[in-house]
Amino acid sequence: xxxxxxxxxxxxxxxxxxxxxxxxxxxxxxxxxxxxxxxxxxxxxxxxxxxxxxxxxxxxxxxxxxxxxxxxxxxxxxxxxxxxxxxxxxxxxxxxxxxxxxxxxxxxxxxxxxxxxxxxxxxxxxxxxxxxxxxxxxxxxxxxxxxxxxxxxxxxxxxxxxxxxxxxxxxxxxxxxxxxxxxxxxxxxxxxxxxxxxxxxxxxxxxxxxxxxxxxxxxxxxxxxxxxxxxxxxxxxxxxxxxxxxxxxxxxxxxxxxxxxxxxxxxxxxxxxxxxxxxxxxxxxxxxxxxxxxxxxxxxxxxxxxxxxxxxxxxxxxxxxxxxxxxxxxxxxxxxxxxxxxxxxxxxxxxxxxxxxxxxxxxxxxxxxxxxxxxxxxxxxxxxxxxxxxxxxxxxxxxxxxxxxxxxxxxxxxxxxxxxxxxxxxxxxxxxxxxxxxxxxxxxxxxxxxxxxxxxxxxxxxxxxxxxxxxxxxxxxxxxxxxxxxxxxxxxxxxxxxxxxxxxxxxxxxxxxxxxxxxxxxxxxxxxxxxxxxxxxxxxxxxxxxxxxxxxxxxxxxxxxxxxxxxxxxxxxx
Amino acid sequence: xxxxxxxxxxxxxxxxxxxxxxxxxxxxxxxxxxxxxxxxxxxxxxxxxxxxxxxxxxxxxxxxxxxxxxx
Numbered sequence: 001x002x003x004x005x006x007x008x009x010x011x012x013x014x015x016x017x018x019x020x021x022x023x024x025x026x027x028x029x030x031x032x033x034x035x036x037x038x039x040x041x042x043x044x045x046x047x048x049x050x051x052x053x054x055x056x057x058x059x060x061x062x063x064x065x066x067x068x069x070x071x072x073x074x075x076x077x078x079x080x081x082x083x084x085x086x087x088x089x090x091x092x093x094x095x096x097x098x099x100x101x102x103x104x105x106x107x108x109x110x111x112x113x114x115x116x117x118x119x120x121x122x123x124x125x126x127x128x129x130x131x132x133x134x135x136x137x138x139x140x141x142x143x144x145x146x147x148x149x150x151x152x153x154x155x156x157x158x159x160x161x162x163x164x165x166x167x168x169x170x171x172x173x174x175x176x177x178x179x180x181x182x183x184x185x186x187x188x189x190x191x192x193x194x195x196x197x198x199x200x201x202x203x204x205x206x207x208x209x210x211x212x213x214x215x216x217x218x219x220x221x222x223x224x225x226x227x228x229x230x231x232x233x234x235x236x237x238x239x240x241x242x243x244x245x246x247x248x249x250x251x252x253x254x255x256x257x258x259x260x261x262x263x264x265x266x267x268x269x270x271x272x273x274x275x276x277x278x279x280x281x282x283x284x285x286x287x288x289x290x291x292x293x294x295x296x297x298x299x300x301x302x303x304x305x306x307x308x309x310x311x312x313x314x315x316x317x318x319x320x321x322x323x324x325x326x327x328x329x330x331x332x333x334x335x336x337x338x339x340x341x342x343x344x345x346x347x348x349x350x351x352x353x354x355x356x357x358x359x360x361x362x363x364x365x366x367x368x369x370x371x372x373x374x375x376x377x378x379x380x381x382x383x384x385x386x387x388x389x390x391x392x393x394x395x396x397x398x399x400x401x402x403x404x405x406x407x408x409x410x411x412x413x414x415x416x417x418x419x420x421x422x423x424x425x426x427x428x429x430x431x432x433x434x435x436x437x438x439x440x441x442x443x444x445x446x447x448x449x450x451x452x453x454x455x456x457x458x459x460x461x462x463x464x465x466x467x468x469x470x471x472x473x474x475x476x477x478x479x480x481x482x483x484x485x486x487x488x489x490x491x492x493x494x495x496x497x498x499x500x501x502x503x504x505x506x507x508x509x510x511x512x513x514x515x516x517x518x519x520x521x522x523x524x525x526x527x528x529x530x531x532x533x534x535x536x537x538x539x540x541x542x543x544x545x546x547x548x549x550x551x552x553x554x555x556x557x558x559x560x561x562x563x564x565x566x567x568x569x570x571x572x573x574x
Numbered sequence: 575x576x577x578x579x580x581x582x583x584x585x586x587x588x589x590x591x592x593x594x595x596x597x598x599x600x601x602x603x604x605x606x607x608x609x610x611x612x613x614x615x616x617x618x619x620x621x622x623x624x625x626x627x628x629x630x631x632x633x634x635x636x637x638x639x640x641x642x643x644x645x
Contacts, residue, residue: 026599033591037584044579066581198581205585209592213623217614322613354612356599356620360592 020168020339021350027359034206034363035183038199038370042187045195052402055192056124056382057287062197064293068300070197071284072308073204077372078161078365079153081207081312085348086341088316089327091255092232092240093573094247095316096309101267103305104566106275108559110285111298114276116543117453118286119294120535125379126279126449127387133452133536134463136391141467142448143387145441146279147380151413152437154376155420160342161369162421167339168346169362177421180366184373185414189407193287193382196374200284203367204304210357210364211311211345217352218318231321240320243573249496256498265504269511273446280379292546295555302562306569315348323347373417381409440478443507444470447514451522454538459528462521470514477506579640586634593628596620 023031049055062070087095123129127146131139162176187195222228229241239246239253246253247262275281275298288294319327325339327347333340339347349361385406390397448467451458480487481502489495492505533540548554600620608615 026595030592030595034588037588041584198584201581202585202588206588209589209627213619217617217619220617221614351613352619354599354603354608354615354620356596357623360596 020170020347021358023169023359023362024355026355027362030356030359031363031366034367037202038183038187041198041202042190042195045191045198048194049190049192050403052385052399052406054194055403055406056385057283058192058194058197060287061289062284062287062293062297064288064296064300066197066201067285067288067293067297069204069304070200070287071281071297072301072304073200073207073371074196074281074284074375075305075372076204076207076308076368077157077375078164078369079157080372081211081365081368082160082164082342082345084312085316085345086327086343088313089319089344090316090329090341091253092236092320093243093313093317094253094255094257096243096313096573097262097266099305099309099313100243100566100570101262102271103275104302104562105267106271107298107302107305108563109272110276110282111295111302111555112559114450114453115285115294115298116291117536117538118282119288119291120543123286124386125383126277126282126445127383129536130448130452130463131387131391133533134448134458135460137460137464138448138467139387139391141464141471142441142445143383143391145445145471146383147388149437149441150280150376150380150383151416152420154373154380154413154417156424157369157372157376158417159421159424161365164343164346164365165362167343168350173425177418180369181373181414181418184370184377185411188374188378188381189410192406193283193378196378197284197287199374200371203371206360206367207364207371208311210360210362210367211315211349213357214345214348214352214361215310215314215318218315218322218348222318222321228317228321232317236320241317241573243570245574250494250498250501251496255500256496257501257504258494258497261492261497261501261504261508265501265508269443269446269507270504272450273442273507273511277445277449278442279383280375283379283382284375291544292548292555296558299555299558299562303565306562306566312345316344319344319348322351373414376417377410377413380413381406384409384413440471440474440510443474443511444514447511448518451515451518452537455522456530456533456537456540457522457527458518459522459525461525462518465521466514466518469517470510473513474506474510477509580638582634583638583640586631586636586638589627589631590635591631593624593626593631596624597628598624600624 048059053059084095084098087098118126118129121129121132123132125143127139127143130142158177158181161180162171162173165171165176166173187199191198219225219228222231232240244259247257247259250256250258285294285297288297327333327341327344328336328338330340330342332338333343346362346365349358353361385402389405390402394401444467447470448463451466452463477491481491486495488497488502491509492502494501497505530540546554551557597620600618603615603620604618
């Protein structure tokens with residue numbers, strides 16, 4: 001019986017027989033040291049997470065640099081790293097839009113315009129802000145949808161990471177899933193948000209350390225950027241190396257996208273929705289120790305985010321020029337045994353990195369996965385404890401009770417994520433649906449939050465009904481195209497549009513519906529007294545004046561510098 | 575309780591350990607070439623990359639070395 005159990009356990013964690021690369025003892029040591037430090041930090045910070053403010057908000061003691069790096073690191077999950085490198089291989093430099101116009105303006109907007117309201121209101125979460133501004137209806141809707149979305153995304157990240165480790169390194173899927181998720185549960189459950197943030201900063205450094213050598217060596221092999229452009233142009237066409245010049249028509253570029261979708265759908269709605277209302281990232285900034293740091297954190301994050309294409313997009317482009325074989329979509333890869341787009345980053349690591357460096361590169365990918373997952377579970381436990389459990393199920397409990405609930409939630413969140421990962425393993429198409437979740441919930445939420453912050457007249461009922469109408473619109477449009485693919489011409493404005501273009505326009509329409517319903521319902525209902533809006537809405541009370549010693553310490557100056565760089569980069573790669 | 579160890583100290587230690595491992599591995603490969611070397615192995619990336627990491631790690635480890643309790 002005992003040996004049967006051991007045999008079953010061995011089979012469960014047995015690796016595939018074939019893999020692309022093998023790690024040697026040095027690589028294993030590099031990975032083991034990383035796990036050791038990560039867990040040590042969790043135990044070390046356990047004593048600093050005894051009150052709810054400490055466990056869920058890291059005591060609001062983080063500096064601008066720590067909050068800023070953690071803000072951008074929580075977003076650098078495995079799906080983000082490997083998925084967008086794969087997208088760069090598939091669509092060319094157009095994938096950079098998700099790092100530049102799809103992130104930078106929104107991050108600057110968060111830092112300069114929105115952060116003061118989040119910070120001054122002393123809210124613990126984004127649903128918490130909705131509670132202060134609109135009451136319980138909008139809070140419940142947003143908290144439940146966020147909790148649901150977060151654990152699902154976490155599971156998908158986990159599965160995509162484990163799949164690549166299986167194909168490239170021959171690691172067993174169950175082994176990857178369980179070892180990494182137990183580690184995350186341990187360090188977040190012990191040290192709370194502070195531990196998650198500390199590890200995210202380390203993970204951010206590691207991601208750069210492990211991944212930066214690939215573009216450096218790749219550019220040397222390809223003969224520099226100009227030669228790389230020529231090679232890609234000759235093989236596939238010049239539309240793969242231009243950011244904007246091919247977006248005048250849906251059929252002129254490999255992504256099947258139009259510039260209006262990029263500017264209005266991606267930059268105005270999806271990106272603003274994600275970077276300003278997704279609590280996964282906003283939570284990191286709320287942990288800052290003063291308003292100035294809270295404003296600077298997204299700006300620091302934006303500066304680093306602008307550089308991420310160097311380690312994510314460039315390897316995908318380099319692979320188009322230097323890899324001696326072609327990569328294929330995931331479904332083809334499963335059927336034919338070829339390598340899929342998603343494996344491009346590990347494949348490039350294997351190409352350039354020998355023992356030691358390969359271990360470092362794999363550690364970077366694991367770090368990416370862990371930072372994304374820790375972000376998801378810490379945000380999940382906060383929203384569950386404050387905005388669902390503490391708000392509706394068990395009000396006015398002792399502070400210790402909520403901390404215990406937060407710790408348990410971390411473990412439960414990880415378990416649900418593991419369950420999702422296995423669900424995706426057996427029904428891969430779920431992955432496509434969950435990708436659409438962002439525009440289901442995030443786009444309308446941005447409409448509700450931004451009207452709440454900027455417009456005194458927005459009312460309690462309007463917040464709830466606007467959010468509900470926007471969410472229903474997004475789900476309705478998704479189902480319409482899913483059941484009748486011809487509907488794409490109406491939703492995305494062209495029969496030539498492809499999946500990513502559909503996401504952008506669906507987000508835009510759902511946001512517009514949310515905004516229109518919120519305005520109409522507000523005008524038809526009784527407004528909140530102005531006295532109840534202090535610190536929540538623009539123009540009700542003056543924001544605290546900042547006293548910077550020098551002009552170069554002002555957040556607005558740095559926002560200007562980053563905006564200038566952003567414009568220059570877009571012109572260079574036009 | 576407030577933590578005494580700065581996050582930058584952890585980062586420094588990690589860089590120092592990794593830099594040392596990669597640098598030593600690079601030196602080892604000079605005398606024991608790999609059977610299946612990666613592309614551009616003639617550039618000896620582990621030596622200069624590991625060396626730079628190690629130096630950066632050392633600087634941060636020393637600069638953010640945990641301060642002792644007083645009293």
